[in-house]
Amino acid sequence: MAKIGRFSSDEAREAYLRSYEAMEGLWPLPAETADVTTSFGTTHVRRSGAGDGLPLVLLHGVLGNGLHWHSVVEGLAQGRPVLALDTVGGPGRSVQTAPMAREADFGTWFAEVLDGLGLERVHVLGESAGAWHATLVGLYAAERVASVSLIEPNGVVARTPWRALLRLVRFGGDRTEEGWRAMSEWLTPGLTMTEVELANVRAGQSFRLAVRWARPLKDAELASFTPPLLAIYGGASVVSDPPAAQRRIAVLLPGAEVVVVPGAGHGVRAQAPARVVDRVVRFLVRHDEVPRGG
Template sequence: MTLNSYKLLLILSLITITSCTSKYDKFKETPEYLVNASGANKAYFNAYNETLKLWQIDFEELYIPTSFGTAHVIVSGLNNSQPVVLLHGMKASSTMWYPNIEALSKNHKVFAIDFILEPGKSNLENNIEAIENVMAWYNEIFKALELEKFHLIGASRGGWLAVNLALNNQEQIKSLILLSPAQTFSWIKPSTDLLKNIVTLFSSKEKQLIQMLKSMSSNPANIDSAYINQYKLGSQQESNNKFITSMTPFSKNELKSLQMPVLVLIGDNDVINSPKTVEIANTLPNGKGEIINNAGHFLSIDQAEIINQKMLEFLD
């Protein structure tokens, strides 16, 4: 082999090694709290992994160190494509996106983040004392992932967090999709379903779960049993979320200050939102609100195909 041929072979080898190395490789090692989990935690993590089998696409799990603990992020989709960040609903974890992740990943790089204060694979290590700390935690994740500009999708409580982030990151967030955002545009009004949920707090955990699914979904039978089992185990764990009372609706001036395109979707049987949510969304500078038929609060599962289509059309 000539010297020039050897140099060429060496250069090609270096290019191959570099292309096979992901900038996220340093975040791929599974942390000890997952490896050595036991008891209820182990059962929950196993159930979480069972739900992940529903994704049916390639993904990788990242564990990002932050000032407040480890952030678990599931990454899927195309490299060098527009990034999309997903914020799940209360106690739902990132696995709630199982009916939507394949569609979102076709033309985008998707990052689903487990909220550190609730059941999931993120792990709280230092106290979070204020909602400002939550925003700082998310921003640490965005920096670690090198996300300079991205689309943001939030469901339920994740929708409220998404708006909070958007108000403080106008230049970073390209667009905002809110799926039945909780306590974001208006207060949750009392209803028969909410009253039933309160009454069943004095019943067994099983009855509480059944009633919750009935009130939140227009078709609970459509929710995969693997996810229901994970949600059930997660609901039995203690929550570190101290900020439920901080979730108050944003003012009209705050909402109208959002300059990025905003899409708001709610179900016609949504126990959390009313048509007022859509009315307010349509008054935003670049806002659009719509009611989805035959859908409850869990509209991303109840009407997954329609929701996926509308999200992709909006992102494109």
């Protein structure tokens, strides 16, 4: 039965919103916010930047929200608006009121968000679980998408290794700060969250998620993917299989671009921000078009 995402209690929601407000202080650019009504609830959107480039929509990972792009938004907003969404069904300021029962519902939700913002076509960038959501947008709302960029799309093109899945389950059962830091060190060795970021993610653990986990695309799905595609992997990622993904994309979607950053893990965006941002920006420019709305 499809579910609706929600906090475990009103107190948990209030605690999360306090941590969210603290996160807002990390956002480096002037921003406008809006709450867009869709068939699945309201979606919170943070918009920064300006320019003639087609807008870029950002989709965050699990337990994250749009504010988690704060460290790279300046680089991404080079000559274009950037819109960071709080995905419906996850923690954030969005409020889900109806379940997403089918994968295609992500395309419907995304199109309705664009309609509410007065936008016709955009670029999409997703990270981790957000990469899966961006993939669904590319499959089911392709007419609204000029390009799709994926950062560490684990489980989307190649299966997540079983050992990694088992370890994630074990980490998920440990909600202590020590457990979270251990998982973070395993996923993104050498990187440390700020206290503000850590507090926000830990507060998000009180949210009962209602978004589906990624699954490997079928051959026909990958081969039929029509938007221009860029996939960025960390070469040392413990939850992805970059060589397998690169081989499969080369066979089924030869026009797509794949970048593997040596030595980086699942947190490749934070480990190599300049390289990732530069690669994404150049990809966006190549696939820009004159905006036809908003």
